[in-house]
Amino acid sequence: LCDVIVSPIVSVDWRANGGSSELPRVVRIIDQRRLPTEYVERDLRTTDDVVDAIRTLAVRGAPAIGVAGAMGLVAALSAAPTTRSVRERLAETAARIRGARPTAVNLPWAIDRMLRCAAAHADDASLLDALAIEATAIRDEDRAACAAIGSHGAALLGALRDQPGPLTVITHCNAGALATAGIGTALAPLYTLHAAGVPLDVYVDETRPLLQGARLSAWELSRAGIQVTVMPDGAAATVLRRAERPVVVIVGADRIARNGDVANKLGTYPLALAARAHGHRFVVCAPTSTLDSTSRSGTDIEIEERDGGEVTHLAGQQLAADGVAVFNPAFDVTPHALISHYVTDRGVVHPPFE
Amino acid sequence: LCDVIVSPIVSVDWRANGGSSELPRVVRIIDQRRLPTEYVERDLRTTDDVVDAIRTLAVRGAPAIGVAGAMGLVAALSAAPTTRSVRERLAETAARIRGARPTAVNLPWAIDRMLRCAAAHADDASLLDALAIEATAIRDEDRAACAAIGSHGAALLGALRDQPGPLTVITHCNAGALATAGIGTALAPLYTLHAAGVPLDVYVDETRPLLQGARLSAWELSRAGIQVTVMPDGAAATVLRRAERPVVVIVGADRIARNGDVANKLGTYPLALAARAHGHRFVVCAPTSTLDSTSRSGTDIEIEERDGGEVTHLAGQQLAADGVAVFNPAFDVTPHALISHYVTDRGVVHPPFE
Numbered sequence: 128l129c130d131v132i133v134s135p136i137v138s139v140d141w142r143a144n145g146g147s148s149e150l151p152r153v154v155r156i157i158d159q160r161r162l163p164t165e166y167v168e169r170d171l172r173t174t175d176d177v178v179d180a181i182r183t184l185a186v187r188g189a190p191a192i193g194v195a196g197a198m199g200l201v202a203a204l205s206a207a208p209t210t211r212s213v214r215e216r217l218a219e220t221a222a223r224i225r226g227a228r229p230t231a232v233n234l235p236w237a238i239d240r241m242l243r244c245a246a247a248h249a250d251d252a253s254l255l256d257a258l259a260i261e262a263t264a265i266r267d268e269d270r271a272a273c274a275a276i277g278s279h280g281a282a283l284l285g286a287l288r289d290q291p292g293p294l295t296v297i298t299h300c301n302a303g304a305l306a307t308a309g310i311g312t313a314l315a316p317l318y319t320l321h322a323a324g325v326p327l328d329v330y331v332d333e334t335r336p337l338l339q340g341a342r343l344s345a346w347e348l349s350r351a352g353i354q355v356t357v358m359p360d361g362a363a364a365t366v367l368r369r370a371e372r373p374v375v376v377i378v379g380a381d382r383i384a385r386n387g388d389v390a391n392k393l394g395t396y397p398l399a400l401a402a403r404a405h406g407h408r409f410v411v412c413a414p415t416s417t418l419d420s421t422s423r424s425g426t427d428i429e430i431e432e433r434d435g436g437e438v439t440h441l442a443g444q445q446l447a448a449d450g451v452a453v454f455n456p457a458f459d460v461t462p463h464a465l466i467s468h469y470v471t472d473r474g475v476v477h478p479p480f481e
Numbered sequence: 482l483c484d485v486i487v488s489p490i491v492s493v494d495w496r497a498n499g500g501s502s503e504l505p506r507v508v509r510i511i512d513q514r515r516l517p518t519e520y521v522e523r524d525l526r527t528t529d530d531v532v533d534a535i536r537t538l539a540v541r542g543a544p545a546i547g548v549a550g551a552m553g554l555v556a557a558l559s560a561a562p563t564t565r566s567v568r569e570r571l572a573e574t575a576a577r578i579r580g581a582r583p584t585a586v587n588l589p590w591a592i593d594r595m596l597r598c599a600a601a602h603a604d605d606a607s608l609l610d611a612l613a614i615e616a617t618a619i620r621d622e623d624r625a626a627c628a629a630i631g632s633h634g635a636a637l638l639g640a641l642r643d644q645p646g647p648l649t650v651i652t653h654c655n656a657g658a659l660a661t662a663g664i665g666t667a668l669a670p671l672y673t674l675h676a677a678g679v680p681l682d683v684y685v686d687e688t689r690p691l692l693q694g695a696r697l698s699a700w701e702l703s704r705a706g707i708q709v710t711v712m713p714d715g716a717a718a719t720v721l722r723r724a725e726r727p728v729v730v731i732v733g734a735d736r737i738a739r740n741g742d743v744a745n746k747l748g749t750y751p752l753a754l755a756a757r758a759h760g761h762r763f764v765v766c767a768p769t770s771t772l773d774s775t776s777r778s779g780t781d782i783e784i785e786e787r788d789g790g791e792v793t794h795l796a797g798q799q800l801a802a803d804g805v806a807v808f809n810p811a812f813d814v815t816p817h818a819l820i821s822h823y824v825t826d827r828g829v830v831h832p833p834f835e
Binding site: 162163164330331333334335336338341342345346349350354355356357358359360361362363364365366368393394395396397398400401404430435438439441442444445446447448449450451452453454455456459460 | 516517518684685687688689690692695696699700703704708709710711712713714715716717718719720722747748749750751752754755758784789792793795796798799800801802803804805806807808809810813814
């Protein structure tokens with residue numbers, strides 16, 4: 128079940144330390160700000176490196192940020208001058224990394240787990256090794272969750288594929304390898320099916336305003352050899368309307384309420400409406416940690432509004448008239464009634480989630 | 482009914498010739514390629530000027546192109562060297578302008594009308610004046626149609642506004658003054674209501690890939706003093722979902738089939754689905770010339786696919802991964818069942834249109 132499929136790319140990991148007997152201490156990330164035009168790896172060695180990478184979205188995607196934060200804490204504690212002990216520097220370094228993106232849920236979760244590990248480990252001499260092992264465990268658990276979502280999702284999608292020939296899939300934003308330490312969430316079943324030789328025809332919403340679909344999902348899927356077509360977000364309804372065979376729409380989730388309502392990247396909800404209008408499946412993939420027991424329904428989920436400049440400007444170019452107001456919610460809420468299946472690391476589940 | 486409301490901008494007109502007794506001969510357009518960051522007027526004096534302006538979208542919007550083509554024919558015939566007569570140069574000049582954008586319907590319609598005028602006018606000495614008068618008539622008829630749509634639409638929207646306070650409106654793409662010689666089609670009722678003192682709160686879809694909403698509609702509406710909010714196309718469903726009072730979605734049309742199905746800018750159909758999901762009105766505004774008696778339903782309307790570079794690149798910046806396929810239909814089809822009202826220059830009409 129949890130066999131790790133080889134990911135087409137690894138967004139965050141230790142930098143291999145060339146046969147040394149020491150545990151690795153340097154974090155290597157793919158700099159996602161440079162994609163899709165440049166593939167650049169960056170080493171994170173100091174607290175500043177880690178905070179900067181998370182704050183500037185060099186590393187992004189909630190699971191990937193959690194892993195980068197935990198591993199980055201180890202790197203930062205290894206790199207700093209040694210006049211103060213690792214344990215003396217722990218709280219302040221952890222606080223700085225945790226504050227790099229205050230709204231992400233996985234980052235404080237991972238940092239808290241590292242602090243609990245340190246509190247439970249009395250031997251100061253081996254504290255860094257213990258923290259490195261804990262950060263590696265966080266990475267490996269994320270990889271395993273992705274692989275499990277991949278397996279469960281692939282079984283589901285395989286069963287929905289009723290004829291030979293490629294399975295047509297639509298996805299939105301990037302819930303892929305770049306957003307996790309493993310093979311992603313929504314894209315995991317696609318990698319798993321592709322590895323099994325199932326032909327796929329994947330349409331990717333470009334996903335305005337930040338274009339994670341065009342920039343990131345299209346990049347990682349095509350790099351893996353999967354057939355990818357990018358389209359404006361408004362074109363998905365036409366693909367769903369014209370399809371002569373079942374299409375599967377598959378997306379990730381930022382938060383899932385107890386009744387099954389899903390907060391995910393802006394544009395997910397109109398995509399779900401279009402899938403329903405034409406009788407196609409709408410599948411949400413997420414680790415069980417995304418289930419939010421404090422939200423009874425989608426109306427309890429607060430939606431972050433982001434800076435209007437994301438909409439009005441791109442790469443220094445002004446796209447909209449001067450001085451107009453902007454509505455730029457980061458997420459929208461898709462009601463559970465529009466969602467066919469929820470795929471988690473524990474299998475396909477159904478609301479209510481208690 | 483047909484009183485012309487003063488347009489906030491005039492996208493195409495004659496260049497005033499300063500008190501001369503001659504009829505004006507030079508066409509003045511707003512160069513829409515420079516908006517929203519620069520307001521630049523261009524004079525069209527030669528056949529090359531006219532063809533280039535239409536081909537490069539300096540002037541765009543089907544009605545505006547028709548007017549620019551007719552008036553541009555007069556300019557081109559006035560400007561050319563006079564070794565051959567106006568009548569000798571007519572057919573070839575008309576053919577070149579007509580070919581500037583072969584898919585637009587209004588351009589060949591306007592040029593054909595100019596040729597019929599010339600054929601009916603036997604006196605060569607006054608031929609240019611006759612053509613200038615005909616082109617002016619085409620401009621004025623377009624203005625009158627816009628004004629009539631504005632009046633009929635304003636009456637409809639006024640009746641839908643059930644409480645004091647601003648009427649919330651969503652529009653898509655640019656069916657405004659920039660797309661016509663007058664006050665637009667979908668935006669005409671908004672200008673008319675605004676002139677009557679009705680407060681409006683207008684949300685504009687940015688309209689990927691070419692961003693006519695953010696670039697053009699937001700510019701002309703805000704210039705007229707109307708409250709405008711730009712948003713990614715995927716955000717409209719959230720506005721419709723959250724609204725506590727009726728919202729009116731109002732769009733133009735590129736072609737309307739006999740059963741009422743509407744081809745309009747990509748992204749119109751998912752917007753109509755979202756309006757329906759939340760019980761809001763979806764209004765289509767178009768001159769009666771947009772009714773296409775040769776199309777029985779939307780499935781008879783051929784949808785132009787445009788270059789993928791419109792999606793993958795913006796202002797020289799690469800937005801999508803190298804070498805991926807692109808699906809970039811110019812239009813989509815909204816089925817008549819989702820359309821609440823059709824506002825034309827002859828009033829509010831209902832399908833079937835025979």
